Amino acid sequence: LDAQKARKFRETYLAYHVYEQAQVFIELDRDERTRLYRYLTPEEVGDMFNAIEEEPEKVVAFFDEMTPTYAAGVINEMYSDNVVDILAYANKEHLNNYLRLLPAKTAAEIRKLLHYEDKTAGSIMSTEFVAISQELNVEQAMQEIKVAAKDAETIYYVYVINDEQRLVGILTLRDMLRNENHIMVKDIMNRQVMSVKVEDDQEDVARTIRDYNFLAIPVTDFANHMIGIINVDDIIDVIDEESAEDYSGLAAVDVEQPDESPWRAAFKRMPWLITLLLLGMSTTSLISHYESLVSQASILAVFMSSITGTAGNAGTQSLATAVRRLAFDDDEKSLLRQLFGELITGVILGLVTGTVIMIIVGIWKHNFVLGFVIGFAMMCAIIVANLAGSFIPMFMDKIGVDPAVASGPFISTLSDLTSVLIYFNIARLFLNFFVGQ
Amino acid sequence: LDAQKARKFRETYLAYHVYEQAQVFIELDRDERTRLYRYLTPEEVGDMFNAIEEEPEKVVAFFDEMTPTYAAGVINEMYSDNVVDILAYANKEHLNNYLRLLPAKTAAEIRKLLHYEDKTAGSIMSTEFVAISQELNVEQAMQEIKVAAKDAETIYYVYVINDEQRLVGILTLRDMLRNENHIMVKDIMNRQVMSVKVEDDQEDVARTIRDYNFLAIPVTDFANHMIGIINVDDIIDVIDEESAEDYSGLAAVDVEQPDESPWRAAFKRMPWLITLLLLGMSTTSLISHYESLVSQASILAVFMSSITGTAGNAGTQSLATAVRRLAFDDDEKSLLRQLFGELITGVILGLVTGTVIMIIVGIWKHNFVLGFVIGFAMMCAIIVANLAGSFIPMFMDKIGVDPAVASGPFISTLSDLTSVLIYFNIARLFLNFFVGQ
Numbered sequence: 116l117d118a119q120k121a122r123k124f125r126e127t128y129l130a131y132h133v134y135e136q137a138q139v140f141i142e143l144d145r146d147e148r149t150r151l152y153r154y155l156t157p158e159e160v161g162d163m164f165n166a167i168e169e170e171p172e173k174v175v176a177f178f179d180e181m182t183p184t185y186a187a188g189v190i191n192e193m194y195s196d197n198v199v200d201i202l203a204y205a206n207k208e209h210l211n212n213y214l215r216l217l218p219a220k221t222a223a224e225i226r227k228l229l230h231y232e233d234k235t236a237g238s239i240m241s242t243e244f245v246a247i248s249q250e251l252n253v254e255q256a257m258q259e260i261k262v263a264a265k266d267a268e269t270i271y272y273v274y275v276i277n278d279e280q281r282l283v284g285i286l287t288l289r290d291m292l293r294n295e296n297h298i299m300v301k302d303i304m305n306r307q308v309m310s311v312k313v314e315d316d317q318e319d320v321a322r323t324i325r326d327y328n329f330l331a332i333p334v335t336d337f338a339n340h341m342i343g344i345i346n347v348d349d350i351i352d353v354i355d356e357e358s359a360e361d362y363s364g365l366a367a368v369d370v371e372q373p374d375e376s377p378w379r380a381a382f383k384r385m386p387w388l389i390t391l392l393l394l395g396m397s398t399t400s401l402i403s404h405y406e407s408l409v410s411q412a413s414i415l416a417v418f419m420s421s422i423t424g425t426a427g428n429a430g431t432q433s434l435a436t437a438v439r440r441l442a443f444d445d446d447e448k449s450l451l452r453q454l455f456g457e458l459i460t461g462v463i464l465g466l467v468t469g470t471v472i473m474i475i476v477g478i479w480k481h482n483f484v485l486g487f488v489i490g491f492a493m494m495c496a497i498i499v500a501n502l503a504g505s506f507i508p509m510f511m512d513k514i515g516v517d518p519a520v521a522s523g524p525f526i527s528t529l530s531d532l533t534s535v536l537i538y539f540n541i542a543r544l545f546l547n548f549f550v551g552q
Numbered sequence: 553l554d555a556q557k558a559r560k561f562r563e564t565y566l567a568y569h570v571y572e573q574a575q576v577f578i579e580l581d582r583d584e585r586t587r588l589y590r591y592l593t594p595e596e597v598g599d600m601f602n603a604i605e606e607e608p609e610k611v612v613a614f615f616d617e618m619t620p621t622y623a624a625g626v627i628n629e630m631y632s633d634n635v636v637d638i639l640a641y642a643n644k645e646h647l648n649n650y651l652r653l654l655p656a657k658t659a660a661e662i663r664k665l666l667h668y669e670d671k672t673a674g675s676i677m678s679t680e681f682v683a684i685s686q687e688l689n690v691e692q693a694m695q696e697i698k699v700a701a702k703d704a705e706t707i708y709y710v711y712v713i714n715d716e717q718r719l720v721g722i723l724t725l726r727d728m729l730r731n732e733n734h735i736m737v738k739d740i741m742n743r744q745v746m747s748v749k750v751e752d753d754q755e756d757v758a759r760t761i762r763d764y765n766f767l768a769i770p771v772t773d774f775a776n777h778m779i780g781i782i783n784v785d786d787i788i789d790v791i792d793e794e795s796a797e798d799y800s801g802l803a804a805v806d807v808e809q810p811d812e813s814p815w816r817a818a819f820k821r822m823p824w825l826i827t828l829l830l831l832g833m834s835t836t837s838l839i840s841h842y843e844s845l846v847s848q849a850s851i852l853a854v855f856m857s858s859i860t861g862t863a864g865n866a867g868t869q870s871l872a873t874a875v876r877r878l879a880f881d882d883d884e885k886s887l888l889r890q891l892f893g894e895l896i897t898g899v900i901l902g903l904v905t906g907t908v909i910m911i912i913v914g915i916w917k918h919n920f921v922l923g924f925v926i927g928f929a930m931m932c933a934i935i936v937a938n939l940a941g942s943f944i945p946m947f948m949d950k951i952g953v954d955p956a957v958a959s960g961p962f963i964s965t966l967s968d969l970t971s972v973l974i975y976f977n978i979a980r981l982f983l984n985f986f987v988g989q
Contacts, residue, residue: 132744166765257729261729264729264730270725270726271725288707289701292707307567324788325788325789327603328571330767348762348765354791354795355762358792358795361795362798362799362802363872365799366802366868366869366960367865367869368869368872370872377894377896377900380873381896381897381900384866384869385900385904385905388901388905388934389908392861392862392908396858398858399857402853402854406850406851406853407850409846409850409853410847410850414843416846416850416852416853416856417840417843418836419857420839420860420972421829421835423861424860424964424965424968425828427961427964428804428825429821431804431805431960431961432804432805432824435800435807439807456813457817459815460814460817463818464818468822468829523802523960524864524868527861531861
């Protein structure tokens with residue numbers, strides 16, 4: 116009876132695409148998962164695990180539910196890049212257990228991959244690629260590819276290596292199909308093969324794959340030995356991750372896991388809110404210094420938020436532009452030239468916006484001196500916020516910090532401080548002229 | 553002499569990858585481009601044009617520099633999805649000129665593609681795919697693929713159609729290589745082929761390709777006839793575009809072309825800044841209503857920016873989370889449940905943040921009634937901003953507007969208004985208690 120149930124379950128479950136299997140799997144409870152391990156082979160579970168996109172901390176716990184032999188079977192079937200992401204979160208003892216049960220070669224590969232630094236090409240590459248010798252002809256090469264087809268993550272690109280395992284060329288399956296069997300690989304391969312180094316930043320790899328429209332790119336070590344391959348689907352994950360980071364930085368909230376309980380959401384946003392509040396207290400205490408000025412001319416309080424708000428918006432615009440430029444442009448203009456450009460932009464924005472508010476205030480309050488004070492203060496505040504918005508991410512990039520973490524609200528808070536300083540000092544200068552009117 | 557120069561130029565130029573050729577090409581001036589057209593065949597220029605990633609308005613001008621016959625040759629060589637993006641910007645007369653010079657079938661295809669709505673699957677698909685009949689065996693199918701390999705954008709997936717051109721299955725080259733020549737295609741093909749409809753949103757297509765790790769997906773019409781294919785490299789462009797849109801919305805600045813002159817940058821940011829300034833004037837005029845209150849208690853002016861700032865930050869956090877959730881989650885919880893979750897998050901954030909500021913103000917100003925007023929106002933302002941930040945994008949999504957255009961600064965400006973209203977009303981209620989102390 117159980118055998119029949121198992122057969123029926125296997126038939127239904129395995130008919131789904133692995134991504135859909137994975138979607139179902141992560142909704143199961145522990146008992147159901149245990150039963151599933153009994154019904155499916157480690158290979159089938161391994162295929163499915165390649166498609167799980169949960170946090171690795173969660174997935175590693177699944178391994179711990181299986182018998183070590185079963186887990187090793189699953190690990191053996193998975194692509195090395197996926198397995199390494201997950202095993203990085205395994206505890207040492209479990210990890211050694213699994214590795215001991217794996218074929219020596221696979222275990223050694225995983226050990227090596229575990230050592231690559233996070234966010235480098237090495238950390239996202241897999242070792243399941245097809246490499247053939249340049250001394251083969253097309254027919255022999257096709258034979259090798261047929262054998263490799265079982266395990267390789269992609270067989271569309273065939274990498275050609277020489278006797279010393281160095282990468283010397285690339286062929287696509289298309290090239291092979293369009294050539295006669297007796298033609299030598301080395302005569303038709305493309306010798307100008309693009310590759311990335313194992314220590315390259317994953318963002319640079321993403322840029323190359325995107326710009327060149329590659330489906331995969333080979334990874335080499337310092338001596339041009341081919342050691343791995345990065346596929347376009349891993350690059351999509353990198354692009355998603357990096358764009359979520361940029362976006363999170365601008366909003367001061369981690370948006371990578373948007374669907375969660377209100378408690379967890381509050382818990383994640385709280386540190387940012389409180390930090391910004393405390394930073395904002397410096398602005399508050401600065402305003403506090405000018406309290407007597409405000410009590411002399413309460414009209415100043417009316418326009419304060421308008422000035423800090425507009426300068427904050429200008430600063431956010433220039434920040435966002437700078438962060439994107441740093442993320443996507445290869446050939447960077449000199450720091451000074453960029454800052455100079457942003458200065459000019461700020462002056463234009465400040466002049467126009469300042470003039471607009473000057474006219475509005477002048478007409479509304481019948482007080483053109485007040486209008487001038489507000490307009491002039493807004494112009495200065497915008498120029499400063501604009502410069503800060505572009506300088507800070509560029510500076511962070513120069514010292515090796517990801518500029519995306521320079522959050523928009525952080526810039527706004529900073530710009531509040533300078534805006535208030537500018538505003539009240541200009542206002543004090545002209546106080547007698549506009550209060551008297 | 554000229555012939556020799558041409559040969560030398562061709563040799564050097566064509567040795568580069570098409571992406572690099574394109575990078576060089578866009579830097580040339582008009583004279584240089586004209587010379588290049590003389591040296592290269594339309595086919596070679598067409599290959600290169602596939603790799604150009606400039607604005608289509610710019611590229612279409614290149615066609616106008618060529619003789620119509622040459623331009624038609626270039627167009628004929630390009631992939632249909634790329635060519636259609638560009639020709640959408642051609643003037644009618646030129647377009648008809650080009651189409652007249654193209655093979656009838658290609659011209660008809662381009663005409664059809666030009667009619668699909670922007671941002672749908674139809675607008676990004678190409679028609680260069682490999683489709684074979686299910687009645688072939690593996691050997692015959694391989695023969696067809698070899699022929700198709702010249703023009704198809706990808707040959708890795710082979711789509712299987714029946715006599716009525718309906719999509720019935722899919723095979724990968726890997727499947728073919730692993731099966732004997734005499735096996736029938738219909739016996740080894742995967743019948744559960746995922747496809748998208750021609751009118752589907754490009755974001756949904758991107759999500760499917762990303763989740764399933766596909767290299768391409770077939771596009772069908774209402775009757776399941778296969779009419780095109782969308783490749784992963786086009787999907788990367790979609791993901792880039794959509795993430796730039798989300799990011800732009802949050803910063804109120806278009807970041808898609810970050811590298812430009814200060815004048816253009818100012819020109820692009822100005823409308824947002826001025827709009828937000830004018831919207832902000834409603835807050836200013838509201839504050840203006842409370843001017844007499846401020847002149848009675850100038851201390852209120854001191855904490856105003858702290859309350860509007862913090863509520864604005866909370867609103868931005870909830871906005872960003874909502875926008876990402878709408879963009880990435882398929883199974884949406886009910887609107888009410890999401891809003892309720894955000895309400896709870898807002899209450900938690902408001903309670904904690906309000907308590908923190910209450911303690912700070914109480915100790916700093918030795919006035920716990922004032923502290924309570926500030927803390928209570930901040931709590932209410934945060935709850936309202938949080939709700940608005942999630943409600944507005946969800947509402948926009950429901951009425952079919954892209955929620956990404958709900959900019960962060962827009963939410964901040966809105967939340968300024970409600971925060972000020974809440975703050976001064978609470979303050980007025982307790983005025984006698986904290987001013988007297």
